[in-house]
Amino acid sequence: MRTARAPATSANLGSGFDVFGIALSRPADVVRVERADRTTIEVTGAGSQFIPEDPEKNTVGAVAEALDAPAHIQIDKGIRPASGLGSSAASAAAAAVALNDLYDRGKSRKELVPIAAKGEAVVSGDAHDDNVAPAILGGFTIATPDGVTQIDTDISIVVTLPEIVVSTRDARKVVPTETTVEKLVETVGNAATLTAGMYRDDPALVGRGMEDDVVTPARAKLIDGYDAVRDAALAAGATGVTISGAGPAVLAVTRSRDQRSVANAMLDTFDARGIDARAYQTRIGNGTRLY
Ligand SMILES: Nc1ncnc2c1ncn2[C@@H]1O[C@H](COP(=O)(O)OP(=O)(O)O)[C@@H](O)[C@H]1O
Numbered sequence: 001m002r003t004a005r006a007p008a009t010s011a012n013l014g015s016g017f018d019v020f021g022i023a024l025s026r027p028a029d030v031v032r033v034e035r036a037d038r039t040t041i042e043v044t045g046a047g048s049q050f051i052p053e054d055p056e057k058n059t060v061g062a063v064a065e066a067l068d069a070p071a072h073i074q075i076d077k078g079i080r081p082a083s084g085l086g087s088s089a090a091s092a093a094a095a096a097v098a099l100n101d102l103y104d105r106g107k108s109r110k111e112l113v114p115i116a117a118k119g120e121a122v123v124s125g126d127a128h129d130d131n132v133a134p135a136i137l138g139g140f141t142i143a144t145p146d147g148v149t150q151i152d153t154d155i156s157i158v159v160t161l162p163e164i165v166v167s168t169r170d171a172r173k174v175v176p177t178e179t180t181v182e183k184l185v186e187t188v189g190n191a192a193t194l195t196a197g198m199y200r201d202d203p204a205l206v207g208r209g210m211e212d213d214v215v216t217p218a219r220a221k222l223i224d225g226y227d228a229v230r231d232a233a234l235a236a237g238a239t240g241v242t243i244s245g246a247g248p249a250v251l252a253v254t255r256s257r258d259q260r261s262v263a264n265a266m267l268d269t270f271d272a273r274g275i276d277a278r279a280y281q282t283r284i285g286n287g288t289r290l291y
Pocket residue numbers: 050051052057058059060075080081082083084085086087088089091092123124166167168169245246
């Protein structure tokens with residue numbers, strides 16, 4: 001038997017659509033695997049009533065198949081599904097690391113990224129690596145078709161998760177298919193600024209580099225109160241605010257001293273609109289840990 005803990009992740013970070021991702025120190029999923037003749041799945045925890053236990057429909061089923069590692073897989077969800085916090089990716093990442101060890105498959109952490117991404121394809125229709133890469137490797141990751149670059153960094157983050165459901169599959173349908181050269185130039189500048197900020201552990205650069213005028217405005221329409229919550233977080237000291245993944249979670253980069261006031265400002269703003277929400281005061285953290 002093996003047990004692995006995989007963290008929530010936040011993909012895109014505004015200017016890095018389908019490329020950038022960060023691991024968050026909390027919340028997390030815990031996955032326990034035991035050898036079996038065929039794969040069976042049991043899910044408990046946050047939002048488990050909405051998560052299929054059929055191996056064809058759960059992200060961990062695709063991972064077990066890709067590693068040829070049938071198992072009884074118990075998933076304890078700490079990350080609500082359809083949150084924008086890489087919930088489906090965290091289970092896949094934890095299962096990949098645990099099954100690789102259980103069956104002694106000898107894959108490196110980087111080799112496990114595309115295997116865990118097969119689970120993402122099951123739920124979102126696309127095998128994008130931007131959640132599974134940080135979930136497995138930790139830190140800040142740049143996932144491209146040529147591979148993953150990982151940077152360890154320490155940045156304070158607030159993520160606010162409203163009681164709204166946005167499925168990644170639906171949020172991918174509103175992504176614009178065309179943009180202008182001006183916006184392309186702006187996006188490249190912001191993505192480069194963000195990357196420099198990650199190298200320097202600099203929340204001001206990271207926050208500025210999250211600006212995005214292409215994908216985020218289209219998706220913001222799916223999140224009731226997004227603009228007001230963003231303004232409130234910035235007024236409370238956040239250095240940048242964007243949608244976490246496909247939403248509805250909203251992510252703010254902060255200096256450590258401003259974390260609590262930013263979290264309160266975001267919660268109060270959702271509350272004023274009658275929307276229940278919870279805030280995670282968290283940091284960029286480690287990848288999947290095997291017990
Ligand atoms: N192990 C899993 N954990 C979470 N969601 C899963 C899992 N396996 C399948 N799903 C399905 O994936 C969808 C949530 O994935 P997604 O929309 O990408 O949310 P998130 O942004 O939180 O990852 C839900 O329909 C859920 O039922």
